[in-house]
Amino acid sequence: MRLFVRRELAEALRARWFLAYSAIFLVGGVLLIGLGARDTMLSGYRGYARALVGLVHFAVLFVPLMALFPAAASIAEERENGTLEYLLAQPVTRGEVFVGKWTGVALAVVASITAGYLLAGGLAVLRGVPLRFVLVSYGYLLLLALAFVSLGLGLSAVSETRARAITVGLLGWLALIALGSLGAVAAFVRWGMPAEILVGWTFVNPVEAFRLGMVGLMDPDLGLLGPVGASIAARAGAAPVLWGAAASLTLWTAVPLALGATGVLRRREGA
């Protein structure tokens, strides 16, 4: 495990994506928090809420990609260039290879987010944003990233080539963003589903789950979610949204990881 982690981290640094993602995250985070904090001084609470809505949109677009690219490339690229066969000819199991690579990529992505977020979050705290707010958003960001590391690595394990794994991952991410909420709303309108089912369905989509968790964090009344949110807040408060989002992202992380660790996620090798 230690060997895999060290190797993945070394490759992340060598590929420079680690530094590039950290820099983008840092600049994006600082800009959004900085601008939001300025608004906070002018308009109180709603100022940083607006900044964090911006951060949510930025994260939804950026974090899945920064996790997906290295994870989707990881195993498929080694299969493509013949390294995987040599690796699997060593006294290791497919599960160990999967978990080792997952841990290495996850640590690199987490380190990249942390490096960028530390400064942005610190700046936010200095400008009056509550520390709890910054820490919980950091937790959601990490969960979102880990979910996409798992999804990317799962795709990588069953894809023949790096290009195919990344393409399918990108299409999946687009589908989750574009079709997730729209599809749920369409189903809601078409079949007249109860609001709770609509919200529940939204939690199934990891991108939407992250968005809901962040909205629940910045607006405990869930007013940003409209009548559905107001209804949930009136019945159970914001806690179910916060915990539901965390649980959804954790499941999206854990299920592909467990399937990969047990050797289920594998491509049938040819003759």
Place this chain on the structure above:
Amino acid sequence: MIRANGLSKHFGEQRVLDDLTLSIDAGERVALLGLNGAGKTTLFRCFLGLLGYDGRLEIDGLDASRRGRDIRARIGYVPQRPPHFPGTLGELVEFFSGLRGVDRDVVSGHMDALELSLATHAAKPVRALSGGMLQKTLLALATAARVSLLLLDEPTANLDPRARRDFVRALERVSGGTTVLLSSHRLEDIRAVADRLLLLHRGRIVFDGSFAELEASAGPTPTLWLTLTAAGVERVAARYESDPRVERLRRNGHRLGLRASPTALATVLAEIRAADIEIHDLRTETASLERLLNRYLETDDP
């Protein structure tokens, strides 16, 4: 060392290994030959526990379907294409020796024995090294781990002649006592390394024996090539075309080839001379090893 009984492997409708039975003892040096698609790589993957199969397969007394990891610890594998490791040679050695729990210095010693200095090349990117250097490194990694079986899947296929010669010499030097199973298309490599041949054709072993046995199995049937006049060619061809002593008769301009047993050829030659047919030139040709192999590998019924 290796015991396979009724080993079969299908990919969908395609049967790649077909009820294969095989036994290799510890310390044997065996070459596996077959055309592309014969099932060599699939067989190796079964040995490494990377593919499921029907039938029984034991390596070093361990069931390959259940003890893949333990078996891989006993096998040193050198593939046709060395891995595209993104780091330096030092990092590659560190990583793969670490997976086998072997000290880097021990690998370095084995590399020295192959005339490849880790100290000199450790900082070089793997992509900048030659194929021969990488294959030697993989061989050193395998021998340093004191494996009991060396599985070499066409290790010289992508090497230039000099690198190939170096690798084969290195293999001869370091593999003493270790069971070696070498898959290759190059007969000179095979002759240098192996003393037993397995011919794999359409998923089945069609020949299992030594080089001498392979040559004997083909039968003592040299071809006598005679250079004659045009009329002589016609007379001899007409006389021996359907003679049961002659296995095959071939024409090539003024040359006529007669394949038969040495005794039959001596009689035939005497008969031609007695018939007063002018012979301009005469030479015999025995089947080359390549031809013998092709006889097994290119026909459905050897």
